[in-house]
Amino acid sequence: MEYNQQLKNVLSEILNIDTSNFMHSTKLLGELSELDSMSIVLLLIEIEKRFSLEIDIADLEAKHFETFGNLASFIKNPLTV
Amino acid sequence: MKGLTLSQRVAAKTILVIIFLFKLRNRATRKKIAFGIARIIFALSPKTRKRSINNLRIAMPDQKSDDRIRYLAVTAYQYIVFGVLENFWFEDIEYTFEMDAATKALITSGGPLSIATMHLSCYEAVPFALQKLTGRVTTLSRVPKFAAGLHSVYAKNGVCCVDKSQAGAFLALAGKMGSNGVVCLHSDHFGSDTELDFFQLQTGAPAGPAMLSAYAKTPLLIAYAVLQKDNTYIIHIETVSEFPIGQSPKAFQFAMQAIYRQFESIILQYPEQWCWFYKRWR
Structure with a gap:
């Protein structure tokens, strides 16, 4: 399945929201009330499982969650151990 | 103090002055003064008193002595006020x-x-x-x-x-x-x-x-x-x-x-x- 669609599925499942209209510019952090600290942790855990990643948390920044596009790039790019 | 309103700047300066005055004394005296001020504030704050007492009763349902509950309520307030001030020294x-x-x-x-x-x-x-x-x-x-x-x-x-x-x-x-x-x-x-x-x-x-x-x-x-x-x-x-x-x-x-x-x-x-x-x- 395509990366972006997979990511939309993860976001939809964890946050319990409709992500079908999400675009690269869709704002996440600070805009979605569902995106609190608990859901961020659960998202990161699920992202690691679904995309077979191990994220280097020293590189984690708020900007990675600012928009859907940023998050998608974060997963695709080698910010991994 | 950029970006602060006038009242915020006044409050910030007041805090600095208060800390300066406290620091002129030794710690034991600072504690006595802080405890004294805290007792007065507590006495003038009925909502705070009521909340403290209610919370104490939740945690200590077997405590029958009202005097003990009131003592703990005001003493804890004193400890916390002093504790916050202690951050500055x-x-x-x-x-x-x-x-x-x-x-x-x-x-x-x-x-x-x-x-x-x-x-x-x-x-x-x-x-x-x-x-x-x-x-x-x-x-x-x-x-x-x-x-x-x-x-x-x-x-x-x-x-x-x-x-x-x-x-x-x-x-x-x-x-x-x-x-x-x-x-x-x-x-x-x-x-x-x-x-x-x-x-x-x-x-x-x-x-x-x-x-x-x-x-x-x-x-x-x-x-x-x-x-x-x-x-x-x-x-x-x-x-x-x-x-x-x-x-x-x-x-x-x-x-x-x-x-x-x-x-x-x-x-x-x-x-x-x-x-x-x-x-x-x-």
């Missing part, structure tokens, strides 16, 4: 650590740690003292603009303070863990991360320490400061789990409930030093 404070050998090994290992703290006496003594021990402490705080001096207190003591109100604050804390940071989070206040029992009442609680332990795969500890009769502090540090917490909401809840059971025990041991006047049960 932490360099004058004497303290020792108390922890078992296994906990000491974790603290001195150099690895990342997630630590749950509580509002007991000078509650920022924990991150400040741990910073001196480890050199890599981060905490979380929502400092009002008029109390901008408080932020500089964290910086003065070498502690990185993440602004609680910023979007992505949790990510900033996780990032610090990734750099072998020691993250201290106050955890005895109301929160919406998880539900648990606290003195036999269901209530919401934060789960930051458990979530950080789970995601960053670090041990989980608790730490608290107790003011002694000789005005020194003992910083108690205890291991909740030397292994990371499981990665699920259920595991977070289980860990936080274990922490809260320990909080109950500590609060009942030092009831005159805990923050009873906070709106804890909602």
Whole structure:
């Protein structure tokens, strides 16, 4: 399945929201009330499982969650151990 | 003081003047003055008094003496007010650590740690003292603009303070863990991360320490400061789990409930030093 669609599925499942209209510019952090600290942790855990990643948390920044596009790039790019 | 309104600037300057005046005295005198001022404020604050007394009755249903309840309510307020002021002269404070050998090994290992703290006496003594021990402490705080001096207190003591109100604050804390940071989070206040029992009442609680332990795969500890009769502090540090917490909401809840059971025990041991006047049960 395509990366972006997979990511939309993860976001939809964890946050319990409709992500079908999400675009690269869709704002996440600070805009979605569902995106609190608990859901961020659960998202990161699920992202690691679904995309077979191990994220280097020293590189984690708020900007990675600012928009859907940023998050998608974060997963695709080698910010991994 | 850029970006502050006039009243915020006045409040900020007033705080600095008050701290300056306090620092002209020795610590024992500062404590007497702070306790005196706190008693007056408490006497003039019926809502605070009522909340303190109600909270004490929740935690001590078997305590029949109204005098004892009232004594604890006002004394705890005094300890907390003095404790907040002590942040401004932490360099004058004497303290020792108390922890078992296994906990000491974790603290001195150099690895990342997630630590749950509580509002007991000078509650920022924990991150400040741990910073001196480890050199890599981060905490979380929502400092009002008029109390901008408080932020500089964290910086003065070498502690990185993440602004609680910023979007992505949790990510900033996780990032610090990734750099072998020691993250201290106050955890005895109301929160919406998880539900648990606290003195036999269901209530919401934060789960930051458990979530950080789970995601960053670090041990989980608790730490608290107790003011002694000789005005020194003992910083108690205890291991909740030397292994990371499981990665699920259920595991977070289980860990936080274990922490809260320990909080109950500590609060009942030092009831005159805990923050009873906070709106804890909602």
